[in-house]
Amino acid sequence: MPYEFDEILETIKMTEIEHFDIRTVTMGISLRDCADRSLEVTKQKIYDKILKYGKNHVKLAQEVEAKYGVSIANKRISITPVSIPFDAFHLEEFVEIAKALDKAAGEIGIDYIAGYSALVQKGFTNGERELIKSIPFALSETKRVCASVNVGTTKAGINIDAINMMADVIKSTAEKTKDNDSIGCAKLVVFCNVPEDNPFVAGAFHGISEPEIVLNVGISGPGVVLDAIREAGSVDMQQLAEVIKKTIFKITRAGELMGREVAKKHGIPFGIVDISLAPTPAPGDSIGDILKAMGVEDVGAPGTTAALAMLNDSVKKAGLMASSSVGGMSGAFIPVSEDQGMIDAVERGNLSLEKLEAMTAVCSVGLDMIAIPGDTPATTIGGIIADECAIGMINNKTTAVRIIPAYGKTIGDSVDYGGLLGKAPILSVRNLSSENFMMRGGKIPAPTVSLSN
Amino acid sequence: MKLKEDELRRLTLMAIEELGDKASPELVKNIVTSTVNKLSGEVEKLPVSEDKTSGRIILTAFGLNATGIVASITSALSEYGCDIQDLTQKLMGDFFTMIMVVDITDSDHDLRQVQEKMNEISGKLGIKVFLQHEDLFRQMHRI
Numbered sequence: 001m002p003y004e005f006d007e008i009l010e011t012i013k014m015t016e017i018e019h020f021d022i023r024t025v026t027m028g029i030s031l032r033d034c035a036d037r038s039l040e041v042t043k044q045k046i047y048d049k050i051l052k053y054g055k056n057h058v059k060l061a062q063e064v065e066a067k068y069g070v071s072i073a074n075k076r077i078s079i080t081p082v083s084i085p086f087d088a089f090h091l092e093e094f095v096e097i098a099k100a101l102d103k104a105a106g107e108i109g110i111d112y113i114a115g116y117s118a119l120v121q122k123g124f125t126n127g128e129r130e131l132i133k134s135i136p137f138a139l140s141e142t143k144r145v146c147a148s149v150n151v152g153t154t155k156a157g158i159n160i161d162a163i164n165m166m167a168d169v170i171k172s173t174a175e176k177t178k179d180n181d182s183i184g185c186a187k188l189v190v191f192c193n194v195p196e197d198n199p200f201v202a203g204a205f206h207g208i209s210e211p212e213i214v215l216n217v218g219i220s221g222p223g224v225v226l227d228a229i230r231e232a233g234s235v236d237m238q239q240l241a242e243v244i245k246k247t248i249f250k251i252t253r254a255g256e257l258m259g260r261e262v263a264k265k266h267g268i269p270f271g272i273v274d275i276s277l278a279p280t281p282a283p284g285d286s287i288g289d290i291l292k293a294m295g296v297e298d299v300g301a302p303g304t305t306a307a308l309a310m311l312n313d314s315v316k317k318a319g320l321m322a323s324s325s326v327g328g329m330s331g332a333f334i335p336v337s338e339d340q341g342m343i344d345a346v347e348r349g350n351l352s353l354e355k356l357e358a359m360t361a362v363c364s365v366g367l368d369m370i371a372i373p374g375d376t377p378a379t380t381i382g383g384i385i386a387d388e389c390a391i392g393m394i395n396n397k398t399t400a401v402r403i404i405p406a407y408g409k410t411i412g413d414s415v416d417y418g419g420l421l422g423k424a425p426i427l428s429v430r431n432l433s434s435e436n437f438m439m440r441g442g443k444i445p446a447p448t449v450s451l452s453n
Numbered sequence: 454m455k456l457k458e459d460e461l462r463r464l465t466l467m468a469i470e471e472l473g474d475k476a477s478p479e480l481v482k483n484i485v486t487s488t489v490n491k492l493s494g495e496v497e498k499l500p501v502s503e504d505k506t507s508g509r510i511i512l513t514a515f516g517l518n519a520t521g522i523v524a525s526i527t528s529a530l531s532e533y534g535c536d537i538q539d540l541t542q543k544l545m546g547d548f549f550t551m552i553m554v555v556d557i558t559d560s561d562h563d564l565r566q567v568q569e570k571m572n573e574i575s576g577k578l579g580i581k582v583f584l585q586h587e588d589l590f591r592q593m594h595r596i
Contacts, residue, residue, distance in 0.1 A: 002587075003511070004594075005543065005550075007590065007594045008511060011593055011594075012513055041457075066565055068588070068589045069584065069589070070585075250593040251593075253592040254592055254593050256592070257589060
């Protein structure tokens, strides 16, 4: 037998019992050649291009799933940040473009298309300003379009004017989608140091230095890591890190194999593997549970940040060894609503916004899928975003905020989207004003770490 | 599909050139219209590889022990022209696990069809059968 009995059973256990899946195969499509003076022509060009490349996306991914017996949870598409090729358009026209994207995504049978985005860390073009203003309309009038805006980088500093604008956009999106628990905000991410090849929606887009078309893969598998840690028992930290690395190594290898296969079937280049432990609301598929299995009583206990730091770093190390094309965010995601372990910790009152913020300094992204009272002032939301960006800017890492000021809801309520987006209890926000600070406007200058040349 | 003005102009000039002396305003108009209609008909397709899955696959079967499990699986495989290259099995109490390395290169059927056949058998016998391409195991367990 070329493989040991146990090796084969281990793989079967991962795919059948521990929810190991390829979280997403995301096709990145450049829309830079789709601009035209006429809106109608532009829309048609966008639609045609997405259909041309994306038509067989779902079918080919399903073929690869069958071949390896590993499921691919999501098949998605990312596009050039819409503000770049279509900079000459205005608010209403951007909304029309969003609708064209939504229609194309529906036609090829995918659930989300991401890249309704702008990169404004250093300032706005006229088109970017219009696009940002159009976000609440675009997200409330479409189902599948996801938006993101990058407001800071280590090199450029933080654009506070953009954060203030985004805080208003988030509030307005929450209000426009109030009938569905402000679901628009679940499709909107504010970034600092955004990666240009991230395959994970909602923050995905097809970066400006990316090729015409590319296929990126996002791998997950918190359940696999959780079981490995439980099986390891009471070992010391180094041994625990070793257990995590070995497990991640294997799932990364499997993910890269499958991603390359899908790309080959399409006849397009393979981009990167993003090994991110991304939880789902399914029992056992939780980062919160991993942290508890590592030894803290509940998420939020002292030691949680250290445990998460080790987990995140072990994931990165194993990924680097397993694949030569690691990219995206690669680490551990700590969304609240999508992770039963985190939801429980918030409901028990063990996990506060401040502790979550500390955790984001060592996780791979940031404050994700957090519901807060609907009457939180825009300047307070701005302050939360600014804090998160500061962590990203100074530590030279990606940070993001996907926050839901749930319209008409307050402490004790929750928002419930079902499916992968899950359910989030409303988290309390400190009742202190950030207004005078945020209303200064302007930009926070780039930090000393930016001067690396 | 909408064409830009300069694209249309180029198309018209090409038609005139191609027609040479025969070119008349009506003829050129007809040709250009039908070409544009043809282009709008369907979105351009990318070549998609239709390769059949071939090579070695790993078959894993689990379940409560019963008579005829190995026989049903192996006879179905031989009927499909699959070559069994290795076979190992273990019994733990009443629980049965079997792993096979099967080469389907010379089979008339591809992996999906073999999988469908095995699903049929596993349904009948009340066991679980998984078929996965060998590459997965090589990637995960061999450096």
